[in-house]
Amino acid sequence: MTRRVLVMFAVLAAIAVGLGFYALHLKRKVARDEQLAAEQQRALAPLSNGPPTTVTLYIASDSDGTLRRTQVNVTLPPERTERDRAVLRALFEQYLPSSSPHPIGAGADVRDVYLLGDDTAVVDTNAAFADAHPSGVLAEELTVASIVVTLNANDSKIGRVKILVNGQERETLAGHADLRRFYEASNIGQVVKDMQ
Amino acid sequence: MPLSGRRSRLAWAITAGSALLFAALLTRQTGVHAQSPGQNQLTVYSPRTSYSVPLLEVNGQPYAGLVELLEPLGSVDARIDGKKYKLHFTPPGGRPLEVQFTGGKDKGKVRGNGYKLPANFILQNGRGYLPLSVTSDLVSKLLATDTEFHAAARRLFIGNIQLRYTLELHKDNPSRLLLGFSSPVNPSIATEPGRVRLTFRREPIVSTGPENVPYSDPLISGASFSEHDGLAELDVTGTAPMMANFADGGRTIIITGAPAAAPVTQEAPAPLPPAPANPQNPSPQPRQPAAPRFLVLIDPAHGGSDIGAAITPSLPEKDVVLALARRVQHELANRGIAAGLLRNSDVAITLDQRATWTNAARPALYIALHAANTGQGVHVFTAMLPAANLSPQGFLPWDTAQAAFLDLSGSVAGSVAAELESRKLPNATLLAPLRPMNNIAAPAIAVEIAPPAGNVDEIASAAYQEQVAQSIAAGVAAVRAKLPEVRP
Known part of the structure; x- marks a missing residue:
């Protein structure tokens, strides 16, 4: 060579x-x-125009395993399920930045909220919500609890909540929290008291 | 100098090829194809415990995971720095010993001395693997004890723990073959016409003399010993159906002819009469129920392809909790409490299987172990279920079986939390919607460990895990009297 x-x-x-x-x-x-x-x-466009309304959010914190009550102003649509969805999207907005006290998966969103009767809400989340959610008993419980009590705090008729992922029932959120069951707001409320 | 057209094409071909090759090397974690056959395992017998280590086949050669091999024998702290694999192994009551290898190289260091492997060390998915043939020597060096390796059978004996057996044929009517052992044994027994096969998975049984012993007997024609795939087998052959009975507290197994089958009757059997209050005539004794026993079942969460949380990129939750589970088992044993693991290797088990197997084992207590890289300290969970007035003795609904045991579960959780508190470990007791806790028909808690003080690596440290394991075991021991013993 x-x-x-x-x-x-x-x-x-x-x-x-x-x-x-x-x-x-x-x-x-x-x-x-x-x-x-x-x-x-996730700097989501509001679902409707109109004056902002004060909504109550229960924000999770991983560092001390607590839920903290806070209030933010959100523009809410008139229809009930759309209002519930807007409240949950406001909650997710708190969790999406990586600097959040309880970061969840990037791109997580609420696709829809359905009502079964007057007191049961079915929250349909997108795949990113579950696929990218941090895995852990406490981390997943905090997410579920904050969704349930936030819904109940802003729509007091909602007493039971079921969470779907991409329109399907899923066994667990990220390996731990049971997503096959309906969550009773009263039971979760007790847990939240323990966490506060 | 301008390149000719032919050279130019050659240059581009080389460039593209090199780039592709380089990119492939950058994105691949290892240059070998590895697979994990299902039955491929090494069984290790030590004075402390017997356990299985799954093996990888790499280029036709078996490899054993270093952490899986050493963890049951002491405390292990493994770290990967690039291609460097460093492991600190602390034998019980000893000081830390360093083992160091490099992925893709056959040279390393053990206790500061150079160590040559017969083949390259493998790093794969954050784990270190070394050729099976050196496991015996490495363990011997680290534990400073003799080892015996049956390479073909994939059985490794640490210390002088081999269990030998004796064969004694009694030519009674029918003939009996007595298998004597120096310690109680519990093999699985399979019978078929003219054959009884005893399979020893946990006992370090070795052959004492000739592996095939023929008998000139009308019933028993021979006995043979074999070992393979990490287990030992004693095969007794005969000319008629035979059965095996245990005697002398499991130290003797008697193999003899099976009784002839009762003639089949066409009539339905009459219902059993009620037992007389004061029987004058002795009647056949009913079978004695098994003695109650207190068993704790420990469930290291996840396993196999389900890694759980990624505590760090190279430390999955499934490994952290398996190590913790072994420590808890050891600490419970130190307090005289028998404990079993739902998984003792890196295997996948579904949530429904975990609940089914647990309920079938009828433990006095179920403990699920989890780990997370968020939060701090230790969380002790009980099932998030509304209290229900269910009898633990009756049929229980699958989805809410745990509701019948919530009070006892809460007592255990409180006791464990108190022990954590006494050791100054940050802790909290909470309800959790955690599967498969709701399906467990026994008192049940889940324990999730997070880094003790924000340092994620500390979650796998021997000192931290030992403190948590001691807290759990002490907490269980403190409420043992409250928990009912269960008949198997």
Whole structure:
């Protein structure tokens, strides 16, 4: 093998290494951009126009395992299930930034809220809500509890809540919290008292 | 100098090929294809416990996970730094010993001395694997004790714990073959016409003499010993149906002819008469019910493809809780409480299977173990169910079986929390909608450990896990009198 061929091979190998690092850089950049986009996507457009209404949210905190009551102003639509959905989206907005005291999966959203009779709400979440939710008994319980008590606090007729993922029943949220059952707001309320 | 067209194409081909190769190397975690066959395992017998280690087949060679191999023998703290794999192993009552290997290399260090492997060390999915053939030597070096490795059978004996047996044929009518053991044994027994097969999975049974012993007897024609796939088998052959009975507290197994089957009658059997209050004539003794026993069943959550929470990128929840479960089992044993593990290796079990197996085992207490990288300290959970007036002795609804045991479960949770408090471990007792707790027909708690003080790595530290395990065991021991013993 001549010296010229060796030099050429060395140059090409260097180019290949450079391309490899560039590909890795691009891969990481795309992942970062996707996460950023998912977080920004949650700067959700209000579901309706009109004067903002004060709603009560129960915000979870992982560091001390508590739920804290807080109030925010949200523009609510007139229809009841749409109102419930808007309240839950306001709750999710608190959890979506990575700096949240209880971050949940990027891109998590509430697809719809259905009512069974007057007192039972079925909350249909998207796949990102469950797929990217941090796994853990307490972390998942905090999410479920905050959804149930927040709904009940803003729509007092709702006494039972069932959570679906992408329109389907799922065994657990992220390996721990039972999603096959209906949650009674009164039972969860007791848990929340223990957590506060 | 301008390149000719042919050279230019060659250059581009080399560039593209190199780039693809390089990119592939960057994105792959290991350069070997590894698979995990179902029955491929090493059985380790130690004075402390007997356990199985699943094996990987890498390029046709069996490999054992280093953590899985050493964890039941002492405290293990493993870390990966790039391709460097460092493990600190602390034998009971000893000081930490360092083991160091590099992924893809066959040289490492054990206790500060160079150590050559017969094949490269493998790093895969955050775990370190070493060739099966060196496991015996490595364990011997770390524990400073003799080991005996039956390579073909994949059985590793640590210390002088081999259990030998004797064969004694009594030519009675019918003939009896007495198998004597120096310690109680509990093999699984399979019978078929003219054959009784005893399979020893946990007992370190080894052959004492010839592996095949022929008999010139009208009933029993021979006995043979074999070992394979991490277990030992004693096979007794005969000319007629035979059965096996235990005697001498499990130290003797008697193999003899099975009684002839009773003639089949076409009439329905008459109902049994009620037992007389003061029988004058002795009647056949009813079978004695098994003695009540107190068994704690520990459920290390997740396993197999279900890793649970990713505590760190290289530390899945399933590994943390398995290590903790073994410590809890050990601490309970130190307090005279028998405990079993629902899984003792990296296998997947569904939530329904966990509940079904637990209820079938009829434990006095069920403890689920979890770990998380959020929060701080230890959380003790009981089932989030409304109290129900159910009798634990009656039929229980599957979805709310735990409701009948909530009071007892709460007592255990409170006792464990008190022990955590006494050890100054941050803790809280909560209700949780955790599966499969609702389906457990026995007192049940779940314990989730989080990092003690924000340092995620500390969750796997021996010191922290030991404190948690001691708290759980002491908490259980404190309320043992309240928990009913159960007949198996």
